Amino acid sequence: MADTVIEADGLVKNYGETRALAGVSFSVPAGSVLGLLGPNGAGKTTAVRILTTLALPDAGQARVAGLDVLAHPAAVRRQIGVAAQDATLDGLLTGRQNLVLVGELSGMRTGQARTKAAELLELFELTDAADRVVKGYSGGMRRRLDLAASMLTRPPVLFLDEPTTGLDPVSRQRVWEVIRELIGSGVTVLLTTQYLDEADALADRIVVVNHGRVIADGTPLELKERSRSAHVEVMLAEPGPHAAEVIAPLVGGLVSVSSDGLRLGAAVDSAPGLATALVRALDEAGMLVDNIEVRQPSLDDVFFALTGGAGEEEREREGARA
Structure with missing residues (x-):
């Protein structure tokens, strides 16, 4: 059995009186993709924030690449790439400058960062816009650039939080191809997505969360076979x-x-x-x-059967604002 690279063990997180996570546990073996699914407010983003050292759990443990997230956050950050829901780009810099800056901040030499940035700009079909300031990019272009930034250092562990939201079908397919290439090279991926066909196409295993709890865990085929839909x-x-x-x-x-x-x-x-x-x-x-x-049954059928098809209020964001 492959070594476990990402592990959540009994994670609990409260925002005031709102419980975003109520004992969530799952693991991701090396070189595989876990699809983390659930309605808005189910706890997906909170789990990702804890695993990527951006939030602290109230209880439970989290490990990434064999490192305790709470004890060694800096070391964990050196092992991961993150594409969060909200792009973290500087709108006053060009696309190329953003990527080079990310590379330099990650310890790459400037020449190496420029070479890698050029490769990723071509891969994500952004070469023509590479020297334009990012504030003039469309939403889809910003998303592709953010994904490129998360992959710049070829991290062994990649967290993709709804990576293709806002992308057109052609761009989505291209991102899928890139993710498959990364998996083929041994990268371990945790993917959250609202597109169930995306999870079906990419994920080796799927965990469904609702009300801060894991309600289903298995391969896409296993979940479909368990469904009466x-x-x-x-x-x-x-x-x-x-x-x-x-x-x-x-x-x-x-x-x-x-x-x-x-x-x-x-x-x-x-x-x-x-x-x-x-x-x-x-x-x-x-x-x-x-x-x-x-x-x-499709994965959509399974998801609707498990969750009732209706998302809760976005409790995590409300709690974060509070």
């Missing part, structure tokens, strides 16, 4: 007045019937052989099936 749709050759009653014992919920009586739909378990069993039951009842389709 698959859906079956049956198309009959002719209307079957009792078709819903025939298939009801085989499905997991209420059977919907179209106005013409030809189409039946229901939530089902993701069990093998279900389509065959439905066709056989309808055939024995004298009803011919034209088509049957079982749609397996």
